[in-house]
Amino acid sequence: MSSNIVWHSHPVDQGARAEQKRQRPLVIWFTGLSASGKSTIAGALEQILTGQGYHTYLLDGDNVRHGLCRDLGFSDKDRQENIRRVGEVARLMADAGLITLAAFISPFRADRRLVREIMPEEQFVEVFVDADLSVCRGRDPKGLYAKADRGEIKQFTGIDSPYEVPQKPEVHIRAGEVPVAEAVNQLLDYLHRSGVLQAGYQPVALEA
Template structure:
């Protein structure tokens, strides 16, 4: 008798039974002590055009100048490599964030301060990213800008394309953005410059002993 087996499900089950975590002697705590910093994920979320990438870049430059060990994960850059096979449907967006969250988790384990700049429009996916690291290792930063202001900037021309129907599933136009309800830090780029917002975020990290 021939039995039909789903190769994907069977492979997952086989892997789950035979793959175990390998012990390593150099721990996250040792790596963070070596770097004299508290590893964490700084997760910047907000509309396209809110200023996430600009602020993230400024923050990393400031931290680097302070001697901190960092890495910046940017939404556009990641889609050129790791996530170039993903589109922009809701399920693709969730998978995009899942993969990035796994990478960020590995970098936190390496003792790094990880700066992530992603629209990440859904609360559930941001919660997923938070849950992948330990308590106190995730700083959600809401880059708060009104749709009107973000669309007025439109530095990449994406809003114009979305309004013309040339770009589907665009956050703020035909796909929703769910604002954070309990972000650790809120940066208002309607009223403050990117430089001021970067300094505000640095001050938060100092005050809460990440640096």
């Protein structure tokens, strides 16, 4: 066995992983009604960040409801456990040094607070993607509101299950009024001002 490198035991920790990626780990938590634009805005932000060299991951219903949380339904208790698990995974992703975007309706204040509480204060940003129910209904890209109105989906947030509006989100996006590009720039501006992103970023124009 050759011996080119001498190794001493010092486990790789969040600091080392973040330094390697030259970024500050973070969980950016998007909450809002179905069809408010959470995933679209999160996806657009992720694309911009990745294009600028940041290391990201986007957690949303698509990658957890069929896997990690496939045993869970939409009762209050199951929604709570869903958000708890996603919050724990977001924490692990941030521990891996990543800028982690999580886009979930996450209707209950207590559940969102639990996620905030497991994160270091400077590593959690709550983003309220705020669009009126009427706007979301009008969009209804998956026909879910129509189904809920016909009673084919029960416990649908905004219809027969409550959405508890964030009281002090770090970022409040009026997603019924501003286009995706403006929402992304609002986020980039916040991340820049709060020191998460390095100086010299460029505002972006988006064509969706």
